Amino acid sequence: MENYEQLIRQLVDAAMAGAGKTGAGCGAGTCADGSDIPVGVSNRHLHLSQQDLNVLFGSGYELTAIKDLGQPGQFACKETLTVCGPKGAIEKVRVLGPVRSRTQVEILAGDGFKLGVKAPVRQSGDLTGTPGVTLVGPKGSVVLTEGTIVAQRHIHMTPAEAERYGVRDGDVVSIDFDTERGGVMRNVLIRATDTSALECHVDTEEANAFGVSSKSHFRIIK
Amino acid sequence: MENYEQLIRQLVDAAMAGAGKTGAGCGAGTCADGSDIPVGVSNRHLHLSQQDLNVLFGSGYELTAIKDLGQPGQFACKETLTVCGPKGAIEKVRVLGPVRSRTQVEILAGDGFKLGVKAPVRQSGDLTGTPGVTLVGPKGSVVLTEGTIVAQRHIHMTPAEAERYGVRDGDVVSIDFDTERGGVMRNVLIRATDTSALECHVDTEEANAFGVSSKSHFRIIK
Numbered sequence: 001m002e003n004y005e006q007l008i009r010q011l012v013d014a015a016m017a018g019a020g021k022t023g024a025g026c027g028a029g030t031c032a033d034g035s036d037i038p039v040g041v042s043n044r045h046l047h048l049s050q051q052d053l054n055v056l057f058g059s060g061y062e063l064t065a066i067k068d069l070g071q072p073g074q075f076a077c078k079e080t081l082t083v084c085g086p087k088g089a090i091e092k093v094r095v096l097g098p099v100r101s102r103t104q105v106e107i108l109a110g111d112g113f114k115l116g117v118k119a120p121v122r123q124s125g126d127l128t129g130t131p132g133v134t135l136v137g138p139k140g141s142v143v144l145t146e147g148t149i150v151a152q153r154h155i156h157m158t159p160a161e162a163e164r165y166g167v168r169d170g171d172v173v174s175i176d177f178d179t180e181r182g183g184v185m186r187n188v189l190i191r192a193t194d195t196s197a198l199e200c201h202v203d204t205e206e207a208n209a210f211g212v213s214s215k216s217h218f219r220i221i222k
Numbered sequence: 223m224e225n226y227e228q229l230i231r232q233l234v235d236a237a238m239a240g241a242g243k244t245g246a247g248c249g250a251g252t253c254a255d256g257s258d259i260p261v262g263v264s265n266r267h268l269h270l271s272q273q274d275l276n277v278l279f280g281s282g283y284e285l286t287a288i289k290d291l292g293q294p295g296q297f298a299c300k301e302t303l304t305v306c307g308p309k310g311a312i313e314k315v316r317v318l319g320p321v322r323s324r325t326q327v328e329i330l331a332g333d334g335f336k337l338g339v340k341a342p343v344r345q346s347g348d349l350t351g352t353p354g355v356t357l358v359g360p361k362g363s364v365v366l367t368e369g370t371i372v373a374q375r376h377i378h379m380t381p382a383e384a385e386r387y388g389v390r391d392g393d394v395v396s397i398d399f400d401t402e403r404g405g406v407m408r409n410v411l412i413r414a415t416d417t418s419a420l421e422c423h424v425d426t427e428e429a430n431a432f433g434v435s436s437k438s439h440f441r442i443i444k
Contacts, residue, residue: 109403109430121402121433153403174405181331181343181375183396184406208331209431211343 034165034175034220037155040070040199041207041214045094046081046105046135053099056081056137063097070199071156073098082136083107087116089136105133105148108205112150122149123189154189155200155220162192165220169193174221175200181211184221256387256397256442259377262292262421263429263436267316268303268327268357275321278303278359285319292421293378295320304358305329309338311358327355327370330427334372344371345411376411377422377442384414387442391415396443397422403433406443 031037053061057079065075079095083105090111104127112119117131132144155173162168169192176184185206200218207213253259275283279301287297301317305327312333326349334341339353354366377395384390391414398406407428422440429435 109433110426181407181409183408185403186405187403203431204332205427206431209425209428211331 032165034155035217037157037218037220038070038199039207039212039214039216039218040201041204041212042106042151042201043094043204044083044090044107044111045076045096046083047096047100047103049101049103050099052103052135052142055140055142056135058139061139063095063099065097069096070197072195072197079137083111083115084134084136085115085117088114090114102127103135103142103144103147105135105144106151106203107148108203109150110205117148119148119150121152123152123154123191124149151201151203152187152189153185153200153202153206154191155198156196157190157192157198158194158196159192161198162190166222167192167220171222175218176221177210177212177216177218179211179216181209183210185210254387256377257439259379259440259442260292260421261429261434261436261438261440262423263426263434264328264373264423265316265426266305266312266329266333267298267318268305269318269322269325271323271325272321274325274357274364277362277364278357280361283361285317285321287319291318292419294417294419301359305333305337306356306358307337307339310336312336324349325357325364325366325369327357327366328373328425329370330425331372332427339370341370341372343374345374345376345413346371373423373425374409374411375407375422375424375428376413377420378418379412379414379420380416380418381414383420384412388444389414389442393444397440398443399432399434399438399440401433401438403431405432407432 053063064078066078067076069075075097077095077097080092081095083090083093104124107115107119115133117133120130122130127147127149130146131148132146133148135142135144159169167173167190169190171190173188173190174184174186175188202212286300288300289298291297297319299317299319302314303317305312305315326346329337329341337355339355342352344352349369349371352368353370354368355370357364357366381391389395389412391412393412395410395412396406396408397410424434
């Protein structure tokens with residue numbers, strides 16, 4: 001019977017988290033509830049292999065960085081492409097660098113309707129069985145057989161940070177935004193690697209639906 | 223000590239509700255938890271006064287219905303307009319009928335960035351202090367001084383249905399979507415009138431962010 005009090009305390013915490021009530025989560029150096037984690041809002045974008053970059057922009061082409069992104073070594077490029085599907089096209093889709101081993105197109109769920117492409121919600125790099133699109137650049141076109149996804153919302157952090165938040169790489173958590181249009185996003189993936197910078201990535205539709213910007217804060221609900 | 227079990231049960235229920243687990247909410251004729259309420263997904267659209275309709279489409283113009291909507295007497299029209307703001311324009315925005323006493327433009331949060339218009343999240347009809355846009359039609363243009371909103375998500379129902387769900391007109395509830403991209407939307411307005419048809423209205427960004435379609439179901443969390 002002596003464990004009841006602890007059990008009840010855990011259940012009260014879980015119930016309050018579900019109801020959007022906030023506890024005092026901030027200690028020395030970090031907020032254990034995640035309310036110190038910056039939010040990054042991603043619009044549609046794509047990553048290119050060097051092989052596809054050569055076809056689209058010319059042999060040996062090098063990407064032109066115009067803005068560093070939150071994750072170390074990642075940058076937005078001057079270059080944009082037209083993404084085409086069977087039902088429509090979207091112009092000026094931003095290329096992110098550096099080049100990767102495989103080309104990956106990250107669209108918004110709404111883009112899928114416009115393009116006529118049923119892109120699944122996937123983690124970056126998990127492209128098996130995803131649909132293709134056609135990329136059109138200034139020097140050529142690439143017909144992809146796969147590689148189009150809607151990015152699963154996720155939180156980048158180091159393993160040390162993960163320990164502080166009580167999560168591990170690959171965990172799936174919920175996050176609670178206390179905004180005017182707020183609520184809880186479930187199925188948020190924890191991606192903990194040594195080279196990560198602390199940042200939660202949601203896409204523009206998710207940010208708009210929740211009334212969230214890069215200045216917003218959330219709490220992690222495990 | 224004998225009340226601990228009941229207390230724990232209540233707390234488990236509350237925690238499970240927060241975590242998106244579903245209980246047995248359906249009795250005779252209705253699901254008390256709201257899981258029988260149809261979802262309607264609204265794209266950007268606008269309602270026109272007869273005065274503005276005259277300017278945009280010609281004096282004495284009558285709207286052409288092409289599709290009945292969920293709410294009795296409401297319909298989508300053949301007519302579309304261009305909506306313009308200081309930073310951009312959106313073409314082919316659908317007009318909904320019938321005409322109303324005031325023109326009201328309901329955009330997506332993302333449209334606000336494209337147009338350069340800071341539209342607040344508001345209930346339909348609550349237009350005081352909202353920004354204007356310029357509407358361009360085949361016969362003329364209308365410069366609105368106000369009337370642009372992002373519609374607050376809401377559930378239409380009759381007062382009798384509200385009683386069955388244990389809510390009242392004007393209440394604000396949360397709704398829980400158990401989808402792959404699911405979660406909880408807070409601040410969902412209950413709109414109960416005698417002429418309402420049972421339907422939950424979210425916009426396309428909200429639907430996309432939650433992976434929700436007109437075939438989705440949710441539970442009301444009060």
